[in-house]
Amino acid sequence: MKLSIHTDGGSRGNPGISGGGVVVENQLAEVIFEKAIYFGEKTNNEAEYLALINALTWLKDFSDNNKLEQVDFYLDSKLVVEQMQKNWKIKEPRLRELAQQGWEIINSLPYSVFFHHVLRHKNTQADLLANQAMDSQGL
Numbered sequence: 001m002k003l004s005i006h007t008d009g010g011s012r013g014n015p016g017i018s019g020g021g022v023v024v025e026n027q028l029a030e031v032i033f034e035k036a037i038y039f040g041e042k043t044n045n046e047a048e049y050l051a052l053i054n055a056l057t058w059l060k061d062f063s064d065n066n067k068l069e070q071v072d073f074y075l076d077s078k079l080v081v082e083q084m085q086k087n088w089k090i091k092e093p094r095l096r097e098l099a100q101q102g103w104e105i106i107n108s109l110p111y112s113v114f115f116h117h118v119l120r121h122k123n124t125q126a127d128l129l130a131n132q133a134m135d136s137q138g139l
Helices: 043-065 078-084 092-106 124-135
Strands: 002-013 016-025 030-044 070-075 113-116
Touching: 002 030, 002 043, 002 124, 016 043, 016 070, 016 124, 030 043, 030 124, 043 070, 043 078, 043 124, 070 078, 078 092, 078 113
Parallel strands: 002 070, 070 113
Antiparallel strands: 002 016, 016 030
């Protein structure tokens, strides 16, 4: 089985109230999981990472009961994609810590994980969920 996972994070203010969205599709493009998550006061980049960490945590649990061959992540944050692929340095200590959490989960998985940068209009459902998470706080 192959999965496609779209994640998005955002903040209103930088830092400000933040949220994230996760959308998981199977190889038939059917949504099998989605979630809106409120993160509290974070920067936009922290929210992008936290959405990814939430998706990776879900993926690890899902993997315990499902045989996967490959997972493709789609993010509209070029920064997170490039840093997770270890193409760009991570200068900010908080982001370095979040990336490390992500790498630890990825390294524990017995299948390939790939990251892809997409334009915002290709990530609309994850963006909608991130905004719903922020809206849920009445702000």
